[in-house]
Each structure stands twice: as structure tokens, then as C-alpha cells.
Amino acid sequence: MTFVDLKKIRVSYDGKQDILKDLSISMEKGELVSLLGPSGCGKTTTLRVIAGLIKPNDGTFKLEEDDLTKVPVHKRNFGMVFQSYALFPHLTIAENVGFGLKLRKESKASINEKVAKMLEVCGLENLGERYPKQLSGGQRQRVALARALIIEPKLLLLDEPLSNLDAKLRVAMRIEIKRIQQQLGITTVFVTHDQEECFSISDKVAIMNNGVIEQYDSPEKIYRLPKTKFVAQFIGFENFFAIRKTGAGQYTAENGQQFQTTNPQPEATETVATIRPEDIELVKETLPDSIEGSVIVRTFLGKSYQYEVTTPLGKLLVNGTSEQIYETGDTVNLVFPADKLVVLEK
């Protein structure tokens, strides 16, 4: 059942340029959905529309069939964590966490009990009396999370919550977030520009670009089967070339080269195919479907080498193994496995 439902959301700050263009997305209860994209793609704006911090020019936002589009932010009961954490510096950690409950006029005893429990869930025992200044980045982050979770929000909104942490802590915290999110079963929207971070914890990922969602799928599906060129480029596909459909799973490039794919194929006949550098196979001998090319540049990637190869399809990037090393100027044969070649919709 659809839990969160955004329909045809349009946001424009100046009335000329649309930040979000008829954006629609729906989420199931208990899911962790990530909005991923480059800066300026509208992911934070989408989150702020859900939070109620921005009023959309058009469109509706429903939660469990209730239309919340016009409900002000303080009545939505959503927990939000900001990039800067935005802890209240004049309040102790316990007061920060209990802030939402105090507003709800709960009794002191009940607030104290809930705060203690939440501090424990977030691994902040014994820090209740301290002030935000006295905590480390990771601890502040958890305080911000605890403060958002204690009001038992219907929705948890995270705006790049990990980007101010160092790399090691970031990995630990994202596991922590996932753990708490699953433990409480709370529907979560997570905004990030970090692909790895997003793929590792999300149930679903929406890749955004220029105010529209390019693709909304599970992380595995997005990683393996991007639908658009933007998504493909964003997640590490490097090689693109025009192809034409000739039959089920059969394609021909402009130079007549034949390709086969076992992946889903879009309806359009004139389209673009793509493949990751590490999915192209390098062989010495000529095979029936192989493409000949010559190495122009070789770069060392650590566990393998990457070659820039000129072929009749154009320049392609191919990763080779360290067992078989080619030199600049060598002739190589490239094979495109049918299960790795992805045909894009546009």
C-alpha cells in the first residue's frame, strides 16, 4: 500500500525556472528511500516539500491518503535531521532530545524516561548532561537523530546527514541509521549525493536530475540496469554508442556490428547502448562477435589496468586484468557479454 504519495509537485522560486518539474514519487510503509543526484538536482527541495518547509506551486502530497499539502510544518509530526545537525547550543543533550516532547506537554517523568531510552537506542548514554559543543561530530549526529525520532514521527527525513563526518565514521553511522530505522520500522527519506552510501542502505533509490526523477528502482536494479544515459553515467557506465533494434535482443551499430542482449529492451528502435568498462572482455584472438581496436592510453587502477581503445564504435574504456597486460599501440579484441550490455530508453 502506498504510504507516501507525491503527485505532480512543481516548485519554482522565481516563477520562471522550475526547481521541481511535475515530480511524482510514492513510497511504501517502512521503506528507506534515497533521493540521489548531483547538487542542484532538486533532491533537497523534494525533501523540504515533504517536510512542509517549502510550499509547492502545484501538486499534492499525501500520507496514508491524508492530503497534507497545506498542513504547516509544525503540525506534520515528521522528524528531520539536517546536514549541520542544528542542535540547540543553549540546551543540554537531554533537553535537545526532549524538546519535541516538552512541546507536546508531556509530564516531566515521561519525558525523562523516553529521553533516557532514546539516548540508549542511539548509543548516547551518560551524555545527557553535556552541551552540544562538548560532543564529537558522530555524537552530535546521533543526538540530531534521537531528537527527530523521539516524537515518534510518521516519517523520518534525513538531509545529507553524513556529509560532515569523516569517511570511517560515515560508514559506521550509515549502518547505525539503517539499524535504528529497521528497529523502529520507520519510513525514511534520505537525501544524499554519495552513491555508495545510498546504495548500501536504501530499499529504493530515486536518481534525480534537473528537477525530475530519472529512475526509481531498487539499488541493485539501478546499478545493473540504468534506464537513461544520465543514470548510467552517474553510476559509472562509461561507454555509450548508438544502436538500432533488428529483432528480439538483436541490435546493430552504425558500422554494422551485431550485438545481443538478454537485458530488458525499451520500445524505441533507435537508441543507445552502454556497458561498464569492467564488463567488456579483452581477448587476444578474433571471435565472431568481437570488435577490433587499438590501445591508445593505459592507466593503472590498482587491481587492474584501464585502457582507452579506439574502435569503429568510437573510443571505449575497457578494464583489463593484471595477468594480461597490453601496451600502447597493441591490437585488442573486445567482447560485449549479452547479459552486461544495457540498452537505454534515452
Add this chain to the structure above:
Amino acid sequence: MRKQKGMTLIAILVFLFLFLPLCLIVVTSFGTAAAIQFPIKGFTLDWYAKALQSDTFMSSFKLSLGIGVLATALALVVGIPASYALARYSVKGRNFIKSFFLSPTVIPGIVVGYTLFQYIVIKLGLPIFQGLLIGHFLISLPYIIRVVGSSMEQLDYSMEEVAWTLGCTKIRAFIRIVLPNVSSGIFAAFMLAFVNSFNNVPVSMFLSGPGVTMLPTSLLSYMEYNYDPTVSAISVMLMLLTMGLMFLIEKTLGLASIA
């Protein structure tokens, strides 16, 4: 860094140039002679007693104090919301409004005084006390907007947004989150505006009237006819008061942040 002896020397000279006259006033305030003289012959605290017993000085001191506190408080009431709006919202012509609010600090005091005199006394014919209050309110406002505004701008806007998501209305978030975090700025602004109002001569000069004079004005008129150390004694007390206030500002916010 290499010590620059020449610069140090110049700094010391400038400091002495500024500081020595103040020292002279302090010394002369203890002199026994009926006219201000230096060096003094003998030591007395009589002039302090005389100053504190003088009805003119005490009543003008009280008036200065009252006007200063009241005008600054009024300026806070208007200035805090104004600086919040200027810091938070992209008000059209924000920079113009900002410089407009700061204009009384840029325009010569005598011009401000004369302008206020034209309007408040001549055109509107307001009673002297109310006139003085409005005048001092106007010269306090720029300090409030500038100092409170700068601490508002340093505040993370997300803090308010978090408060809203936790269930605060905008006004409540302002009271519970914004105000406590700019309180030192508000305090410093109050002190600064108060000191400025208390020491202001031109506006007080123009707006004072018979029987209602502010302290700097009554000092000036006293000096026209008397040249005894009472004025020195009062100056010393005023210096001490200002220094005390500045010390408080330094303790709460740091003078550098409002300079």
C-alpha cells in the same frame, strides 16, 4: 614575526596622546584649588561630594539614565524583529534598508540633532521628554540593528527549521530558539546603544528645553560659568560607568565582534 620597533613607538605615542588628557582629568578632580589646575596642591574628594549633591547634575543624570534605558529598550522592541527580518528574509531592497537603518551613525550628529529639532520640536510640538525619547530611540536603533543583526546572521537557520518540525510555531521557535542564542548580542547591543545615548551631546542639546536637560548638556552649560573640578569629578564618574559597561560587553560578546 619580527618586532617592529618603530611601529611600537608610534603606537605608544598615540596611546599616550589619547590617554594622558584622561589621566589629567582624573588628577585634577582631586585638586583643592577652586579652579582646575595641574599639578594639584593638596588632595580632596569635595568635588565628588559637590557633584553628587548638586540638584542640577543629579536630576540631569537621572534624566539621561531614564531616557537612555527607555529609548534603548524601545529600540530593542523595534530593532530585534527588524534585524531578524533583515537576516532571514530576502526582503526587497534589503541592502538599502540596512544602510538606511545605519544612516544616523553616518550622518553628523549635529545634523541629526538639528533635523530632529525641526520635526519633533517645531513641527510636531511634542513635549520635551517625549521628544528626547524619540530622538534617543532613533540614535539607538542603528546599534541594535547592527549588533543584533550580526548575531542573527551567524545563527544556523536549520535550528529554527528543526524546531518547526518538532512542533514549534514560528513565533515559538523565535522565542525558544532564536532569542536565547542571540541573548549576548542583545545584551551587548543594549549596552552599546545605552552608552551612546547617554554620552550623546547634539541630539540632547537640540531637544532639551527649560528645566529639562540631559547630563552632557548640563555639564557644558555649567562649564560656561564655572571652571572648577566638579566637571572633572563628573567626567571621572562617567568614564568609570562607561568602562564598567564596556567591560560587561567584552565579557559577554567581545568588543571585536561589534566594532
